[in-house]
Structure formats: C-alpha cells, structure tokens
Amino acid sequence: MELILWRHADAGDSVDDPEQDFNRRLTDRGRRQAVRVARWLESRLPERCLVISSPARRARETAEALGMKIRIDERLAPGTSGADLLEAAGWPDGQGETKPRHVLIVGHQPSLGEAFSQALCTRAERWTVKKGALVWLASRAAGDESAAYLRAAVGPDLV
Numbered sequence: 001m002e003l004i005l006w007r008h009a010d011a012g013d014s015v016d017d018p019e020q021d022f023n024r025r026l027t028d029r030g031r032r033q034a035v036r037v038a039r040w041l042e043s044r045l046p047e048r049c050l051v052i053s054s055p056a057r058r059a060r061e062t063a064e065a066l067g068m069k070i071r072i073d074e075r076l077a078p079g080t081s082g083a084d085l086l087e088a089a090g091w092p093d094g095q096g097e098t099k100p101r102h103v104l105i106v107g108h109q110p111s112l113g114e115a116f117s118q119a120l121c122t123r124a125e126r127w128t129v130k131k132g133a134l135v136w137l138a139s140r141a142a143g144d145e146s147a148a149y150l151r152a153a154v155g156p157d158l159v
Contacts, residue, residue, distance in 0.1 A: 001094050002138045002151065003119065004041070004104040005085075005112045009033035009065075009132040009156065011058035022078070026061045033132035033156035034065035040159040041066060041104075041134075049102040052076065052088065056108065062132070063106040076107045082114025082124045091119055092139035092148060119148050132156035 010030035015021045026034060045066075053063040054076035063070045075088045089103045105112075112135075113127035119137050129135060133155040139148045 001090070001092055001100075002102045002136065003086075003089050003091050004045075004102070004134055004136045005116055005129065006037065006062065006104060006106045006134040007109060007112050007129045007131055008054070008056070008059040008062040008106060009037075011131075022055075023057050026058055030058070030132065031061070031065075034062045036156050036159050037132055037134060037154065038065035038067070040154060045104070046102050048100065049104055050100040051104045051106070053106040054078065054108060059106045059108065063104075066104075070106075076105065076111075078108045080107070080111045082111050082116075082118050085111045085115040086118060089115075091115075091137075120150065130155055 010027050010033055011024040012027050051063055051066060051068050052071045052073050053059045055072050055074055056078055073088050075084055085105060085107060089105055094100055109129060110126050112129045114124040116135050117123060117125040117127045136152040137148055138151050
C-alpha cells in the first residue's frame with residue numbers, strides 16, 4: 001500500500017471559535033500552494049487513487065485542486081489522532097474488499113505528523129508537516145514481516 005499524507009495549504013492563522021476555524025478558506029497563497037502540489041501529484045498518482053479529505057473547508061479546498069473524486073471522512077476532522085488517521089486510510093494493508101493500493105489523505109497537524117511517525121517508526125511522535133506539504137509512504141510485506149519507507153517529501157516551495 002502507498003499512503004500520501006497532504007497537509008492542507010495555507011488558510012491563515014487559526015481562530016478561537018471552532019465553527020469559524022472549521023470553515024476557514026484557503027488564502028490566495030494557499031490556493032497557489034495547492035495547485036502547485038496538485039500538479040506535481042497529477043503526473044505521479046495512478047488513476048485509481050482513493051482521495052480522502054477532512055471535512056474542514058481548508059482541507060476540502062486543498063483536495064479539490066487535484067480535480068479528482070474526493071471522499072469526505074469525519075474521522076479526519078481537526079483534532080483526530082494519528083492512529084485514527086492511519087485506521088481511516090487502512091494503513092498498512094488497505095481496507096475493505098477492494099483494498100486500494102494508493103490512498104491520499106488531506107488533513108491537519110498534528111495528526112498528519114503523528115501518523116507519519118507512527119507509520120515509519122511504530123511510535124506516534126509530533127513530527128511536523130508544513131502547510132501545503134506532503135509525505136508519501138509505502139508499505140511492503142515480505143513473509144511475516146512488513147516494512148514502511150518514505151518515497152517522497154514535497155513542499156509547495158519545491159515544486
């Protein structure tokens with residue numbers, strides 16, 4: 001399985017009111033970030049990639065830059081744990097009958113950083129994924145053992 005963890009692009013500073021924070025839109029800078037990273041992804045993603053987004057507006061707007069079908073998953077809302085995020089993705093073996101080989105999650109810190117560290121090191125640490133950046137992980141099973149590795153780490157300033 002391959003898992004891409006993409007943090008939503010710039011939406012400005014968070015606000016104290018949970019409803020207002022949930023509905024924050026991407027800034028102009030954030031829209032440019034999302035488009036740049038989406039272009040980078042377009043040439044690399046397979047046709048059958050499952051894209052799952054947090055229901056927060058800034059995450060949905062980031063995911064929409066891909067122009068692909070998006071599944072909204074309430075389990076990815078701000079405040080989720082890294083473990084819950086990995087479970088929603090089906091890491092490391094896929095989920096359901098179809099077991100998608102590629103899953104792209106668009107979400108938030110600190111859950112993305114926790115999921116990243118847990119997937120690679122089996123321990124949830126508070127690693128940072130910058131706004132608009134992504135990490136691409138792969139899991140391979142050989143016999144009774146499985147291994148995870150980092151395929152790519154890309155920020156909007158690098159593409």
